[in-house]
Structures are given as C-alpha cells and as structure tokens.
Amino acid sequence: MAADAKGLSPDVRVLRQDDWDKWYDTLIRGFGGVPESAEERQLWNSLTEFDRSIGVWDGDECVGTAGAFSFRLTVPGGASLPVAGVTMVSVAATHRRRGLLTAMMRRQLDDVRAWGEPLAVLTASEPAIYGRFGYGNATVSLTAEIDTTRVRLSVPDGTDDVRVRYAVPADVLDVCEAVYARLVPARPGMLARRPGWERLGVLDPESERDGASPLQCVLAERDGETVGYARYRVKPAWEPSGPHGTVIVEDLAALDPAADAALWRFLFGIDLTSKVNVRGRPVDDAWQYLVSDQRRCRPSLRDSLYVRPVEVGAALEARTYQAPVDVVFEVEDAFCPWNSGRWRLSGDAKGASCERTADAADVALSVRELGAAYLGGVPLASLGAAGRVREVRRGALAETSLAFGAGVPPWLPHGF
Ligand SMILES: CC(=O)SCCNC(=O)CCNC(=O)[C@H](O)C(C)(C)COP(=O)(O)OP(=O)(O)OC[C@H]1O[C@@H](n2cnc3c(N)ncnc32)[C@H](O)[C@@H]1OP(=O)(O)O
16 A cells, blocks of 8 residues: 555555454553453454454554444334444554544445445544544433432332342343343334344453442343343442442343333342442433432433444435425535535435435535434534534424434443
8 A cells, every 4th residue: 555644554454363363452452451351352252243344554563453343223213224333443552643543434434335334333432533534423321320318219100010030140141132122123323232242231350340249130020021121230338327339230121111110219229328320321211200309310411322324315214204304405524425415305204215416405514413413312403503504495404403303312222
C-alpha cells in the first residue's frame, strides 16, 4: 500500500486463525493490558468471526484491530435486521493518531456494504471517537443507586403468585435465554443472540467482582413456568451503624409486570443490604413507576448504542413508521458518499419504501443524525431544535419526527 500523509503504509488485512493471539494481545494492551482469565479469553476466541475481523500490521507486529459481529437488531416495527456489530477496535499507542483507525473504518464500512448489511452499530469506549465516521448515539441506558432503606415498591396484582427461587446461573442458562429471546422482538435496539453469546452473561471472573460475591441467580416462576430471571451480586459492607451491603444487578428480564415486580421486590429486600445498584437498564425500566421516591434512586443516563446507516435506502425501508410519512431527505455523508443526496421515504405502520429522488428536499441532515434518530429514541424534532437537522419544507420536521417514534424507548441489553 502507498504511504499515507502521516508516513505509514497501513497493511490492513483480514484476520487469520493463527494471528489471533497477537491480534488479541494488541487489543487487550490497547484497553490497558490487564489480562483476562483463560475462560474469558477462550470465549472471545470462539466468538471472533475471523472473516469479518481485520488487523493492521507493521511488519510482524499487529498495531490495529477491529471486528464486526454478525448480529440481528430489532428495529421499530419488530423486524430483525442483519447488522454489523463493530467491536474490538484498538490501535497500538506507538501508532496512534496517524490515521490507522480511519483506515480500518474505511475498510470495514466498505466490507459491511459488500455484505449487504444496512446498518453498522457499536458501543464506544469514548463518545468522541465515532461521530466523524457517521455513527450517531441512538439509545441511552439507565443507571441508578437505589436507597432501599427509604424507597418502597408498590407491586401490581399477581405479584404474590410468582415464586422466586435460587438457581445456579450456568445450570439455568437455557431457560434464561428462552425468556430473553421472547423479549427481543418487542423492543428496538435488542439483539437476537447468536449461539455462544449467552455464556458472556455468566462469565464470572473474580478479577471483576471488586469485593462482591460470585454471580447469583434467581428464577421467577408461575405455575412451574419460568417467567423471568435476575442475575446479581451482593457486596457486603459492615459499618459502625450496621450492615450496609449493596445488591449489584447484572441482568434482569421478565415476561410480564408481575414477574418483573416479583424480581425487583426480591432484590430490594435482600437482608443486610441497603442499596440496589443497576446499570445498563432501559430508560423506562418498570420499577421506576413502582417506587415511592424516584429521587432517592439517583437515576442517570449514559450514551449506549451508536447506529450508522451504511445503506440509507435499505435501512429506512427496513423499519416501519408510527404515523404515515412522505418526506424527502437531503442526506450528507462525507465518509460513505454513496448515501449522499436526496431520498424519498414513504411509509406507515405497515411498511415503507425509500428511493432516490430528484424532488426538492423537505428535511436536511447528516447520516449521523439519521443514525441517532433511526431507532426512535432520539426525536428528529429535538435534533432540529439543536440545529443538527434542518427543516426545508415548513411542517416537514414535526411530521417526520412523529413518524420516527418507536412507541417504546429503544434499548441495547448488553455490550459487545
Ligand atoms: C467499538 C469499539 O471497540 S470502541 C473501542 C475503541 N478503542 C479504544 O478506546 C482503545 C484505546 N484507543 C485506541 O486504541 C485509539 O486511540 C483509537 C482506536 C481510539 C484511535 O485510533 P487512531 O489510529 O489514533 O485514530 P486516527 O489516527 O485514525 O484518528 C482519526 C481522528 O479521530 C480522532 N480521534 C481518535 N481517537 C480519538 C479519541 N479517543 N477522542 C477524540 N478524538 C479521537 C483523531 O484525533 C483524528 O482526528 P483528525 O482527523 O481531526 O486528526
């Protein structure tokens, strides 16, 4: 390859099986260099999709890594779209800020297009990295620290019919996965899990416990059927005033309101604890509507899933719209110029078409804003109010923003 402006000739190539150890060591070092347990390393090896992963090589040395998992993502309307789950991105600190990430993003987005996947998605180690490549933050997740000495839950009818029982996390993986799988179509942003991914949820390296217990699990059952599960840890604390342990919720899923409430009631009530910490939850997590005092739950939000339309037309056609929409977008996409220009989107709750057009634009925006709004969690009107989206035809932004809503806030249930 010809040398680039910063003096490097990046040799970007598809990952080979026998390069994985070097490649993965580069990645681990890029994230600080703390080694993973043998079990965790083996799991990531088995999850690596070699033909969808790339490395940058400087002679024999691996200096850049990136992968793209083949996921299916739920989009508004319930369709399950093949997407590239961008992951494992790193550049050796000896080679940073010389364009290697840019070279990998170029190669990867060209590949994703060739694979026919209309979206690339990722979670970012730092939010400032990916906007320049057309990724927009499309979902947020909820973190909370609930003072369970003061906050009470009022549970819905039927909660007492749900039995909560302990189980060994690894022994009940299949029933937990079955609960998870039933929830995937109901919420945009959720990922259908490929075989093997469920094991990530029960990896329990001691190095990540920070003084808390090994992973614990309870099942919620009704009439012998599993209707939910929770995975959590307990971190004990003994203070002069008494026990003040914390329950750290790692994962919770339930098929109906009573099962959900039964699990939260259990977690709120564990003896010798005075706090429940949750993170990575949906912004509308139901317990918030059951508590006596939201303020003492100290909720906060964090950016989560970034979405990058790789094929604007195919992406906009794949979802539905909660109100009829007929709009011409003027899209600007400097990094993937095949998306730039005008697109007419016509659709409603049943389906949509999106085609190139020579008609005048109604709404002008960059592909990054389109990615942010795509799952229905970030209103186009709000992006308009921020000056990130421009209304060309009067009234078009409000109409389009309404149509783009998803009814339920999108949520990414786990990182990757
Ligand atoms: C999906 C995931 O896997 S997220 C994980 C991302 N990886 C990490 O955070 C690991 C540690 N960090 C790294 O490995 C590297 O710093 C990377 C991958 C973030 C960046 O790699 P580099 O090769 O240095 O990026 P590159 O030189 O192509 O930079 C391109 C542009 O992005 C900017 N940029 C790169 N990293 C950052 C950052 N962390 N914050 C803000 N801007 C950044 C550069 O300044 C440059 O801007 P310019 O074009 O205006 O000069």
